[in-house]
Amino acid sequence: MKNLFAFLWKYHFFFLFVLLELFSFFLVVRNSYYQSSVIVSSTNRITGGILNTYSGITDYFSLRKANRILAEENADFYNRLSGAFIATDTNTFFLNDTLYRRQYRYYAAKVISNTTSRRNNYLMINKGKVHGIEREMGVATSGGIVGQVVEVSDYFSRVMSVLNMHSKISVRVKSSGQIGTLIWNGRDYRIGTLIDIPTHSKLNIGDTVVTSGFSHIFPEGIRVGTVQDFRINPGDNFFTADISYFVDYNRIYHVFVIQNLFRKEMNELDANKNHTP
Amino acid sequence: MIGRNIIRFILLTAFQVLVINHIRFGGYVYPMVYVYFILLLPFETPGWILLLSSFAMGLGVDFFSGTLGLNAAAATFTAFVRPGVLKLLKSEKEYEPGLQPGIRDLGFRWFFLYALILITVHHSALFFLEVFGFSEIFQTLYRIGISSAVTLVFVILMQFIFSKQD
Numbered sequence A: 001m002k003n004l005f006a007f008l009w010k011y012h013f014f015f016l017f018v019l020l021e022l023f024s025f026f027l028v029v030r031n032s033y034y035q036s037s038v039i040v041s042s043t044n045r046i047t048g049g050i051l052n053t054y055s056g057i058t059d060y061f062s063l064r065k066a067n068r069i070l071a072e073e074n075a076d077f078y079n080r081l082s083g084a085f086i087a088t089d090t091n092t093f094f095l096n097d098t099l100y101r102r103q104y105r106y107y108a109a110k111v112i113s114n115t116t117s118r119r120n121n122y123l124m125i126n127k128g129k130v131h132g133i134e135r136e137m138g139v140a141t142s143g144g145i146v147g148q149v150v151e152v153s154d155y156f157s158r159v160m161s162v163l164n165m166h167s168k169i170s171v172r173v174k175s176s177g178q179i180g181t182l183i184w185n186g187r188d189y190r191i192g193t194l195i196d197i198p199t200h201s202k203l204n205i206g207d208t209v210v211t212s213g214f215s216h217i218f219p220e221g222i223r224v225g226t227v228q229d230f231r232i233n234p235g236d237n238f239f240t241a242d243i244s245y246f247v248d249y250n251r252i253y254h255v256f257v258i259q260n261l262f263r264k265e266m267n268e269l270d271a272n273k274n275h276t277p
Numbered sequence B: 001m002i003g004r005n006i007i008r009f010i011l012l013t014a015f016q017v018l019v020i021n022h023i024r025f026g027g028y029v030y031p032m033v034y035v036y037f038i039l040l041l042p043f044e045t046p047g048w049i050l051l052l053s054s055f056a057m058g059l060g061v062d063f064f065s066g067t068l069g070l071n072a073a074a075a076t077f078t079a080f081v082r083p084g085v086l087k088l089l090k091s092e093k094e095y096e097p098g099l100q101p102g103i104r105d106l107g108f109r110w111f112f113l114y115a116l117i118l119i120t121v122h123h124s125a126l127f128f129l130e131v132f133g134f135s136e137i138f139q140t141l142y143r144i145g146i147s148s149a150v151t152l153v154f155v156i157l158m159q160f161i162f163s164k165q166d
Helices: A002-010 A012-031 A045-058 A060-081 A263-271 B002-022 B035-040 B047-065 B072-093 B108-131 B137-162
Strands: A083-089 A101-102 A102-114 A121-123 A138-140 A145-152 A156-160 A169-173 A179-183 A191-198 A207-211 A223-231 A240-243 A254-260
Touching: A002 A012, A002 A060, A002 A145, A012 B047, A012 B072, A045 B047, A060 A102, A060 A254, A156 A240, A169 A223, A179 A240, A191 A223, A207 B108, A223 B002, A223 B108, A240 B035, A254 A263, B002 B035, B002 B047, B035 B108, B047 B072, B072 B108, B108 B137
Parallel strands: none
Antiparallel strands: A083 A101, A102 A121, A102 A254, A121 A156, A138 A145, A138 A254, A145 A156, A169 A179, A169 A207, A179 A191, A191 A240, A207 A223, A223 A240
């Protein structure tokens, strides 16, 4: 026992190093993409509060209130759009007399921290659990797609930006209707990559790319970007296209968080699909 | 001495998360200026303090950057290699008791090499851990190179600005 302690003491520098690294790795893995919220979380009231205060100071003082009102009005406006409703079956009798049922609800939120130059970029917004934000909600601005909520605390949420290696979003080329996947290669924050578009379909430079609505996170038709360039990689049956984003991710201040009120139902249906013969 | 390091700890965390993290340098540049704290810890700092304080520094930055564990791991690793780097550079200058790691006591050449090695080690650990693999190795190397260079400029500037009053 004495020898053991002597040994540990002799190499304590190394052992402490290993211990701290293991703890850091544990945090990295637990905190990374899609892990459930943890006790030690980077989205907590203290850090969020400080970032929020900081963001408040750096806001243009006179524009602050105007921006907030504008964002809230916009969210309200989106709530009234027919796109926020889903048509219920018209061939049967109605027990309730609503022809449309709301599918999406929009919440206005303010960005309090944001990065674009890292390989994996995240934003923090000033709305959280108490405001009704949950994980896996979509985030967009009036200009286009931003990302999805990956972590929520009481008053703040962390959003995985589309500028992230873990971000995969189902999108549609508007002209041909082909479905592809939007990823980011980490190079330029203005340019995304569209993959999985079959080569037999037609793709043109300047085509608009929008969300497909297949992911249950984003409504259909949220603007993503335009095709800037495309190519077929050797040995590939799919196009790889560079997408010029509509949104300047370096300059986003107000966003909408989009709640799909039918997501749970849709996911349950998805989970049951292997039971069909 | 201890007080000065604690103040430096707090100021550098604040500078990193409230200023540097909010400046968009564009492209791949993401300087991690807080490494300056690890660089400037006194030579006679016991190993466990070196490791724990660097870990705390990284964790502090992590809390505000939404990258929990990432900077902590990189900073701890930097602290771990620091004694080795000091030994490696010893042939250039003897570390007499009371000397501080810095340009004033050990000269520009020594400090430049010392900072260059440790900053590169730190940024390599950080960016490789962020990508979690070697799949985009050239992009990651480019990221490391350019961010290290910017950090190095900041560190040397801080040496010139703050070392006189010390």
